Amino acid sequence: MNQLLQQLVNGLSIGSVYALMAVGYSLVYSIMNFSNFAHGGVIMLGAYFGFFGLTLLKLPFAAAFILASVGTAVLATLIERVAYKPLRDRKAPFLYFIISAMGASILLENVVIATIGPTFRTYPEIFAREPIALGSLAIGRLDLIMFFVSAFCLACLILFIDKTRIGKAIQASAYNMKACALMGVNTDLVVLIVFALGGFLAGIAGVFFGMKYTVYPQIGNITTKSFIAAVFGGLGSLPGAVIGSVLLGVIETLVAGYLSSQFRDLIAFVILIGVLIVRPTGIMGKTAEDKA
Amino acid sequence: MDMTYIQGILMLAGINLIAVLGLCLLTGFTGLFSFGHAGFMAIGAYIGALMTVPPSTMPGSIGGLGLPFIFGILAGGAAAGIVSWFIGRITLNLKGDYFCIATLGFGEATRLILNNVQTFGGARGWPGVPQYSTVLTVFVVDVIAVLFLANLVKSRHGRNMIAVREEELAAQIAGVDVFRYKMIALIVSAVYAGVAGVLFGHYMTFIQPKMFSMTKSTELTIIVIFGGLGSISGSVLGALVLTALPELLRAFDIWRLVFYGAAVIVIMISRPKGLMGGMELSPAGIRKIRAERRARLALKEEAAREAASGGRS
Amino acid sequence: MSVDILEIKGLTKRFGGLAAVNDVSFSVREGGISGLIGPNGAGKTTIFNLITGVYKVTSGEVAFAGKRIENLEPYKIADLGVTRTFQNIRLFKNLSVFDNVLTACHMSAKYTIPEAILRLPRFRREEKLLADKARGLLEIMGLADRMDVQANNLPYGLQRRLEIVRALALDPKLLLLDEPAAGMNPDETEQLMRLIMDIRDRFTLSVLVIEHHMDLVMGICEHIVVLNFGQKLAEGTPDEVSVDPKVMEAYLGSSGGTAC
Ligand SMILES: Nc1ncnc2c1ncn2[C@@H]1O[C@H](COP(=O)(O)OP(=O)(O)OP(=O)(O)O)[C@@H](O)[C@H]1O
Ligand SMILES: [Mg+2]
Numbered sequence: 001m002n003q004l005l006q007q008l009v010n011g012l013s014i015g016s017v018y019a020l021m022a023v024g025y026s027l028v029y030s031i032m033n034f035s036n037f038a039h040g041g042v043i044m045l046g047a048y049f050g051f052f053g054l055t056l057l058k059l060p061f062a063a064a065f066i067l068a069s070v071g072t073a074v075l076a077t078l079i080e081r082v083a084y085k086p087l088r089d090r091k092a093p094f095l096y097f098i099i100s101a102m103g104a105s106i107l108l109e110n111v112v113i114a115t116i117g118p119t120f121r122t123y124p125e126i127f128a129r130e131p132i133a134l135g136s137l138a139i140g141r142l143d144l145i146m147f148f149v150s151a152f153c154l155a156c157l158i159l160f161i162d163k164t165r166i167g168k169a170i171q172a173s174a175y176n177m178k179a180c181a182l183m184g185v186n187t188d189l190v191v192l193i194v195f196a197l198g199g200f201l202a203g204i205a206g207v208f209f210g211m212k213y214t215v216y217p218q219i220g221n222i223t224t225k226s227f228i229a230a231v232f233g234g235l236g237s238l239p240g241a242v243i244g245s246v247l248l249g250v251i252e253t254l255v256a257g258y259l260s261s262q263f264r265d266l267i268a269f270v271i272l273i274g275v276l277i278v279r280p281t282g283i284m285g286k287t288a289e290d291k292a
Numbered sequence: 293m294d295m296t297y298i299q300g301i302l303m304l305a306g307i308n309l310i311a312v313l314g315l316c317l318l319t320g321f322t323g324l325f326s327f328g329h330a331g332f333m334a335i336g337a338y339i340g341a342l343m344t345v346p347p348s349t350m351p352g353s354i355g356g357l358g359l360p361f362i363f364g365i366l367a368g369g370a371a372a373g374i375v376s377w378f379i380g381r382i383t384l385n386l387k388g389d390y391f392c393i394a395t396l397g398f399g400e401a402t403r404l405i406l407n408n409v410q411t412f413g414g415a416r417g418w419p420g421v422p423q424y425s426t427v428l429t430v431f432v433v434d435v436i437a438v439l440f441l442a443n444l445v446k447s448r449h450g451r452n453m454i455a456v457r458e459e460e461l462a463a464q465i466a467g468v469d470v471f472r473y474k475m476i477a478l479i480v481s482a483v484y485a486g487v488a489g490v491l492f493g494h495y496m497t498f499i500q501p502k503m504f505s506m507t508k509s510t511e512l513t514i515i516v517i518f519g520g521l522g523s524i525s526g527s528v529l530g531a532l533v534l535t536a537l538p539e540l541l542r543a544f545d546i547w548r549l550v551f552y553g554a555a556v557i558v559i560m561i562s563r564p565k566g567l568m569g570g571m572e573l574s575p576a577g578i579r580k581i582r583a584e585r586r587a588r589l590a591l592k593e594e595a596a597r598e599a600a601s602g603g604r605s
Numbered sequence: 606m607s608v609d610i611l612e613i614k615g616l617t618k619r620f621g622g623l624a625a626v627n628d629v630s631f632s633v634r635e636g637g638i639s640g641l642i643g644p645n646g647a648g649k650t651t652i653f654n655l656i657t658g659v660y661k662v663t664s665g666e667v668a669f670a671g672k673r674i675e676n677l678e679p680y681k682i683a684d685l686g687v688t689r690t691f692q693n694i695r696l697f698k699n700l701s702v703f704d705n706v707l708t709a710c711h712m713s714a715k716y717t718i719p720e721a722i723l724r725l726p727r728f729r730r731e732e733k734l735l736a737d738k739a740r741g742l743l744e745i746m747g748l749a750d751r752m753d754v755q756a757n758n759l760p761y762g763l764q765r766r767l768e769i770v771r772a773l774a775l776d777p778k779l780l781l782l783d784e785p786a787a788g789m790n791p792d793e794t795e796q797l798m799r800l801i802m803d804i805r806d807r808f809t810l811s812v813l814v815i816e817h818h819m820d821l822v823m824g825i826c827e828h829i830v831v832l833n834f835g836q837k838l839a840e841g842t843p844d845e846v847s848v849d850p851k852v853m854e855a856y857l858g859s860s861g862g863t864a865c
Binding site for chain 2: 659695701712714751758760772
């Protein structure tokens with residue numbers, strides 16, 4: 001029982017970081033209808049920005065955090081401009097976006113390998129290693145902070161989307177981009193903001209990921225799992241992305257705890273296929289009949 | 293550069309070509325995108341090896357059945373085809389992006405499962421696969437693969453696949469069993485990928501799950517698009533160029549993959565139709581291009597004439 | 606005396622809360638030209654989608670030549686002899702005019718995939734038949750001189766016509782036309798009317814046409830069904846329908862202005 005609770009707590013914490021990444025995939029999908037595989041590379045660079053902020057620039061933790069998230073927000077919009085904007089202008093089919101995203105992801109990963117090197121780097125210890133005892137539960141300080149910061153950021157994001165004018169424009173563009181453009185919404189700006197938001201959260205997630213594990217150029221591959229979480233939830237749905245991520249985090253930790261840690265990565269893909277069979281557009285995805 | 297080096301590149305290009313031709317049917321002609329075909333290559337490579345590797349004599353080495361190469365090729369292709377049928381049953385009804393995500397899931401799951409199957413060496417891999425792939429075998433398989441594909445595409449079955457790509461709904465209304473033709477395209481592409489996997493294993497003489505990662509799947513799809521969707525000759529050119537290019541760039545060492553990534557983006561944004569853009573380098577293909585050009589000119593002339601006469605009246 | 610080729614009974618389609626088609630019943634006489642009219646959003650296209658299996662019906666029946674076809678796969682319905690054109694043209698855009706029609710002829714050949722790959726005699730024989738058939742159709746329909754044009758380079762009116770040729774390639778018994786005259790000028794509309802009647806006679810089929818051009822509907826249809834808000838408002842000959850006060854009000858506008 002106790003062990004189960006402990007696993008659940010760990011799962012929630014990692015799930016909340018997945019959620020930070022997953023909303024980035026979902027935001028972009030909701031307005032542009034393609035899976036932005038360059039997002040993994042952005043997260044990876046977030047981890048590096050944070051790392052160098054702390055070690056090279058000797059910034060305080062909060063400053064490094066902001067450096068990382070602002071850096072990735074800029075990077076994400078830059079990728080949009082270079083790799084997607086020309087395709088958007090041409091109304092290219094989604095495949096071109098995906099391939100361009102793959103190209104960007106290959107580019108980012110290898111730029112890092114070529115300049116920084118392929119080695120694993122460990123974040124300096126910011127939070128004491130020994131966990132906080134909570135009854136019989138032992139909760140890692142980092143896990144706790146990860147959970148609260150992620151939850152806070154997600155709450156802010158959802159408020160932003162729900163309450164602000166820009167947020168409403170994003171929602172409207174997700175519903176019908178063409179109509180919005182006709183109504184005078186600057187859809188180009190909406191797209192940029194969406195990438196900036198996704199990039200900002202990716203930076204935070206990257207720093208946490210780097211702190212929890214290590215930093216290396218292929219982190220992006222692991223973040224594929226957050227993409228899968230977004231798919232579980234139903235691509236394009238923010239609440240779906242959060243629910244999917246938390247579920248994935250919990251299931252993964254449970255599988256690693258009770259079955260074998262070898263299946264940890266496998267389980268995500270197995271669930272992915274399972275979910276798609278039962279609910280072809282994810283938990284919260286739209287299932288309307290195509291209009292003919 | 294010595295002969296063996298060039299030969300190596302040609303072999304790799306020829307092997308890639310087989311998988312690419314399969315994807316050419318799936319993506320270029322039927323309009324389905326896969327990011328998991330490395331999974332079918334893996335299945336081919338492992339089943340193929342299982343057929344041809346001699347039975348184990350020493351403890352610790354992984355043994356197979358010791359059959360001739362042709363059985364390896366057939367079994368590898370068949371195994372990939374059978375698996376693809378199951379995958380198709382559950383994923384081909386998915387819409388757009390979701391099919392391609394499901395294939396990504398399949399490819400990664402295959403790799404991770406192989407990582408955990410200790411009988412085949414797990415993540416460490418399986419050494420000692422006999423070196424049966426020769427320039428001749430690869431070439432022969434390539435020729436057969438091209439001929440089969442070209443003949444398939446130029447038949448009512450191939451046209452039905454193209455109809456699915458062009459306008460799925462209209463295809464259905466024209467009596468095309470869309471699911472069936474998607475399934476056929478998927479199975480053919482998986483068999484091709486499986487055969488490519490067998491040849492690859494028997495060229496490298498060593499197979500390891502991480503050779504068949506998502507990066508490999510992506511690479512195959514990139515080649516198809518680079519060559520031009522819906523063009524077999526484009527796929528052939530694409531496989532040659534894009535297999536050779538990274539090898540030739542080896543001099544730049546770590547920067548070559550940076551170039552590669554950048555090149556992919558540049559191709560997407562600047563030359564969306566790929567090298568061949570749906571045209572074929574064959575007598576019939578060239579006739580077709582010329583007929584189309586003539587028709588376009590005639591159309592333009594007519595419009596101009598109409599505009600002129602409209603202006604006078 | 607007359608036989609009904611298509612019978613629709615109590616047909617209903619709901620999208621969420623909206624009943625796009627609500628308890629509609631009507632029939633199409635064999636060999637006749639029937640019209641389906643109604644204001645925008647009345648549910649006309651939805652009825653086509655239900656007949657051709659593109660949408661699953663919520664309730665009700667569709668019977669074609671005495672056989673229930675609702676909820677069959679679209680390609681099976683096409684096999685039985687029902688085909689259509691689309692309101693927003695859906696050609697195989699990147700293919701030539703000839704290939705558009707040739708593709709749709711596929712059901713006239715029976716050769717299998719192995720026969721195609723090995724180029725066996727049946728493949729050669731049937732492929733030649735298909736090409737002749739496609740060419741013949743294009744000639745009859747006056748598109749023979751544009752055979753090599755890529756479909757999306759055709760002028761708009763000819764694209765609509767090509768869609769009809771493609772439908773005819775399936776040897777249909779019932780042809781559904783969704784706003785075939787949309788975007789055409791009076792001249793072209795006139796031509797189209799003659800074409801539709803010509804097709805009906807030459808290919809011995811039945812036609813159900815959705816159209817906003819009243820001249821066309823009134824000119825060629827023997828029987829008209831009027832829809833409004835998903836429900837059947839009236840039904841009858843052009844003369845009956847055009848004087849029906851309910852139709853005047855709903856369709857022609859309460860001001861009673863002339864039809865567009
Ligand atoms: N796939 C769908 N999902 C949701 N609503 C739909 C769908 N298809 C049609 N509708 C709705 O059903 C109603 C009827 O639409 P339909 O296209 O059948 O109208 P129509 O009579 O063909 O109109 P028009 O003359 O404009 O073509 C409309 O309110 C439309 O918005
Ligand atoms: Mg309509």
